[in-house]
Every structure is written in structure tokens, then in C-alpha cells.
Amino acid sequence: MSDGSDRPYSRSAAVYDVIYGTGEFDYPGHAAAVTALIEERNPDAATLLEVGCGTGLFLELLVERFAVSGVDVSAEMLAVAAARLPGVPLHSADMRSFILDDRFDAVVCLFSSLGYMTTEADLRLAVTRMAAHLAPGGVLVVDGWLRPEGVIDGYMGLDSAAGDGVTVARMSFTRLGEGVTDLEMHHLVGRPGAGVDYFVERHRMGVYPDEVYVAALTAAGLEGVTVAPGYRGRGRFAGLLSPGRRPDDGE
Template identity: 40%
Template sequence: MYGAESAKFYHAQHTARGKDYRAEAETVVEQIQARLPGAASVLDVACGTGGHLPAFAELIGHTEGIDLSEPMLDIARTDLPHVPLHVGDMRSFDLGRTFDAVTCLFASIGYVSSRAELHETVRRLALHTNPSGVVVVEPWWFPETFIDRWVSSDVIEWEDTTVARATHTVREGNTSRMEVHYLQASPAGGVRYFTEVHRAMLFSREEYVEAFEEAGLRAEYVPEVQSRRGLFIGTRR
């Protein structure tokens, strides 16, 4: 989960690296509408700063978001004052209502820590979906597609701040461990350094399908979209 410091420039940093939230949202909506024409409501789970929500609201209609990180939601609330946003854990949340579609994007599903938690999370997504509704999950890399010892770096300008970011990602058993280092410089704050560690599970394609099927969802996998990680689409039986 991203902390208070990185949340401030999370959206700007990923956009600068080429992440196109609008195009990704359009791809997801296309998949939803192909299976449920007329879908009119969507819940985005692990919505972060809400990068996909404006397009969802425009293309689908009623849109809500939920995330575990208060700092991320604080930013989303400022940018999207009319979108209902909730604090909650994707493994255990219960909003007491359902939607035509439920999404969990940007590989957020990888933050669960076991197969049991994967199953419980997908079950939660399904429980918040209307009959014949659609669940869309963007996975983290599969074990065979993950690149061990991956290094990336970038420098962005955000408002009056310059941020240099460098990452190193390694495989540790059935998880990936990404160490992120930030160097932040601004006129008021000077130069600051901080670091974060993100761990994500390397589930197989079969493990995702198993979780979907157990949750009562008919599972499909659409390859090569969303940064080439693909999408799992589940339709409620």
C-alpha cells in the first residue's frame, strides 16, 4: 500500500511513465458492456487516487470507489467530490449493496498474502455484483511472466516538486518484492529521501480462475491488455 508521501504524487508519477487511465478505463468498460449491455453502476475496489473513476462515471454512470489507504482517498476526494468513496480492505469489505460491475485494477489484487486471501477477495467482489453482473480483475504478473531483478527509474516534475524514483524488484518464493526509493526536492522542503517496500503475490492463471469459479463467476482471461498483464473477467452465474 502506498504511504502518505508517495500518495501525493502517485497519479502524476504513473501518468508521466505512460499510464493512460482513460484508455485503460475504456478497455474495461468495453469488456463489461460486451457481457452486460446497459451496465449502469460500477464499484472500483482499490481505487487509489481515483485515476479510472472519471471515465467510469462518464461511460457507465453511477460510480463508487473503495481503498484501504486514507492518504490516497484524500486526494481522490479533492479531485472527485461527487463520487462516493469508502475506506475498506478488499479482503473483508461489505458496503451492503451491489453493482452491475465491480473492478479491481492496476494489479492491486497482488497485495493479498495467500491463496486463501485471493479467494476471499474475489468472493467479496462477487458478493457486491448484481445477478448477471461482471467482475473485472487486473492481475499481477504470473510466475512465468515475471522478470526477476527488474530495475526501473524515472524523474517527474509535479507542481513545484521534482521527484526521482528508482525501483528494484526481485522474486522471493511465490512473491515479488519491490523496493522503491524516492528523492524529492522542492523550494520549501529542500531535498528529502524516503523508501517503501511493496510485496505482491505471483499467482498462476489457474489459481485466479479457481478463485473466480469458487466465487460463482464464469471466468475468462483477456490477454495482452492493461500493461500486457491482461484481465480476468468474471460473469455471475
């Protein structure tokens, strides 16, 4: 039985930005693309909530355009975000059940964070919670995880990066189950004078076709749902809450 030390981001939060802060992942490009999606639907959008905000790496790119807030379930990731974004409201909560007092002109859930919903029921719950935090005329943008046809059972991937005095190598191993992928993420983290640390984290992600995401946004009250290429070619779904409509909060 796991003691919890292999749960997602329990140890990798400290080096997450070393891996994802490199040019290959192009956070600035995604920030520009997401901002354009929002402004196409709501040019006057001024407030934004990121669900699954992680270390705040993406929010940091949006603070000059929006008044931003974040939600994440990982205490370790939120600790990094709080250090990066002093004064930004950050909330520790599960995306399936979070309730905030504010409503936002845009709510985003990016880079496959929604993939941690491993059943369609949980996916719909999470999307409904996000939609419930939109102001009338607000925009919801979410990224999906891998599509069923894009999963390679037994796939192995390798990422490596260096920065802030740390060198990280991460090898992933993917197994396809019944509607889910199980990923083992093996990390080697080297620090000069301190040696090399090794640890494993395990991620279970739900695998859905595009129509499941579209149906979830539509059921949550979003109109004009579109699909575009997102992070690493995965689906990026966007919809608008009609200016005259409030979604069912489900509270």
C-alpha cells in the same frame, strides 16, 4: 522493526498522480478497454465499484459513463480521491473483508491492486468479496500482478515525471521470494524552493499463474471467465455473474 513510514503509499500518495498521470501509463486507454469489457457482457451496466481505487485517477475517467463508488485500504490515497471526486462514495476497507449495502453492475480491481494478496487464500477471499457485491448479470474485471515467468530477481526499474510543481524520480528494486515479490520503491521528490525529499516504501506482492486467478473467479460464481492483456501486459480477467444467480456473500 518498521515504524510504518515505509508502508505502501504512506508518503507517495501525494505524488502518485504525477507518476501515473502521464501518457505512458495510458489511463484513458485502459478506461476505454475496461468499459468495453463490461459492455460486451452487460450493455446496460449503470453502476460501478472500483476496489483499490487509490487516488481516484481511474474513477474520474468513468464518472460520465457510470455511477461510481470506490474502496481502498489506504487513508492517504482516499484523501486524494475525496478531493478529486467530491460527492462520490468512497469507503475505507480491506478488500478481503469489505461489506457495502449496495450491489453493482460492475466491480473492477485494476492495475495489480489484487497483487497485494500474498496467499491464494487471501486472493480467493478478495475475489469472493468483490463477486458478492455484484448485482445479477454483473461483471467482475480484475488485473493480476506479474506472472511467475515474468519476474526478474534483482530487477531495477526507473520512472520519472514532473507536474504540479513537483519532480519525481522513483527507482524500484525487486526480489523474488517464495511465491511473492518484495519491492523497494526509492523516491526522490523535488519541489522548487523546498528542496528534495527522499523516502522508501516497501511492497510485497503475490505471484500467481493465470489459472489461479481464473480458478478464484470461477469459485466465486463467475461464468465465462476470459483472460486478456491488461496493464503492462499483465493478465486482465473478466467474468459474468449469471442474471439468475446470487453469489454466496460469505458474510
